[in-house]
Amino acid sequence: MSSDAPTVSDAPTAGDADPKIAAENVRKVFGRIVALDDVSLSVRENEIFAVVGDNGAGKSTLMNLLCGVHRPTQGSLSLDGRPVAFDGPDEARAAGIETVYQDLALMDDLDVATNIFMGNFPRKGVGPFSVVDWEETYERAATIVDTHLERDIDPRAEVAYHSGGERQLIAIARALAFDPDVVILDEPTSALSVDATELVRETVRTLRRNGKTIIIVSHSLDEIFGLADRIGVLYRGSMAAVTNTDDVSTDELRSLMVSGERS
Template sequence: MTAPQAPAPRDTDTARPALVELDHVSKYYGNIKALENVSLEVHAGEISCVLGDNGAGKSTLIKIIAGLHRHDAGTFLIEGAETTLANPRDALDRGIATVYQDLAVVPLMPVWRNFFLGSEPTKGAGPFKRLDVQLMRETTRTELLRMGIDLRDVDQPIGTLSGGERQCVAIARAVYFGAKVLVLDEPTAALGVKQSGVVLKYVAAARDAGLGVVLITHSPHHAYLVGDRFVLLKRGVMSGSHTRDSVTLDELTRQMAGGSELEELSHELERAPAPDHLGGRPVGDDTP
């Protein structure tokens, strides 16, 4: 029996500038340092994972990339050109699509309506101008199938889909509307094991379609399954930055869990010997 072969490396052109690059970026809210000297690279056909617990600065990082907040220090580059995004529409126009954890869908509207929400094609002119419903239905079905998503019916309300299916629809939508960079905010946070696997499959499909993906997560196991680069945040500061070939899952998990702090805590929590209140006799022993 021959040994299994390692998967072939993905074709990524490292000579080209990163689609998005943050170089020592900082963000302050008054005297509070939300981010300080954080660096991140996002390349086409790669997944850059940002890991951290609650309060680590992940949300602030997302808002800077998505154009919601401006950075206060450092450099933000898009395809090698220094940039300051004015607003989320500016980010979208430059090919940066962000899928937030709440997805911002209308639960009672059908899947195809949510797929085109805010960008609906029309037909006719003047008083006869109307939504091109047939085009939206057919396009939604085709684009979902292209990503490997086979929904029972694109006319069903999107609220009837599972959390994983809704995430997949959002990913397919971003790909269809020409995103170059896809930012995913904790896409597996509220999902079970099976649904998380489904979502990660489509995250990998977006990568294979040539997008640069930023995966925000608190799960090193999910990150290591698909990630090419890893940035760890702790209280707004980078506590680690690795490429896939420079770190193991065990080491990534150890750093994510706190590393030396966790070891120190384990020593503090070690069970101490029972106190001897009675001159060496076991507690509760009333023998004279």
């Protein structure tokens, strides 16, 4: 390993544990386009696993298979060792998988708590006579932010007044409102400042400390080396390599991304 390869100091203690979520020999075809071809990966419980690759490598397609947006053309998925086949993101959510997309989809003119629980509000009353329990909404939002993210964000403040890093945390909090076991993060530090990037990184580490399994989809090598325990490299729809982060150099990872081979 070359001297420019950063290492990860807070790797999980699970070792070679059984996979939390896995894909086996997955192939995804859109018309005449083969987006993924015979891709396999396994992500351990309480691990930070990064999926990297150049544009068009298949990162988004793999993410969308794992979170139920698409079904594999061939191959299979498993969760906690059991086969799963999701007919949409709601089924993946019910199984304990949440995704935070790059565009975040936050509503600036609404407060933090409303963004966190939109479509998932705590309610009081019975059946058609139930109404949003606003007191519970703000209390639960504060708990998610304070306890699970370990951040000081006012649940009553409008989202518009928050920084880019804080907005990313609010989107993560929205995912945590569904109490997932697996959190998929799509380019979580894209276009963020240095300070905001570090804020998000610290939050991802906090999620892992709190028992979550994290999958990061990214093309940022700094982000990957700063967070991931292991890395899966996609190249033209195939898995070129799966490696421990401290077993690959920056140059080797770059080479895998652009050519499918180590330099």
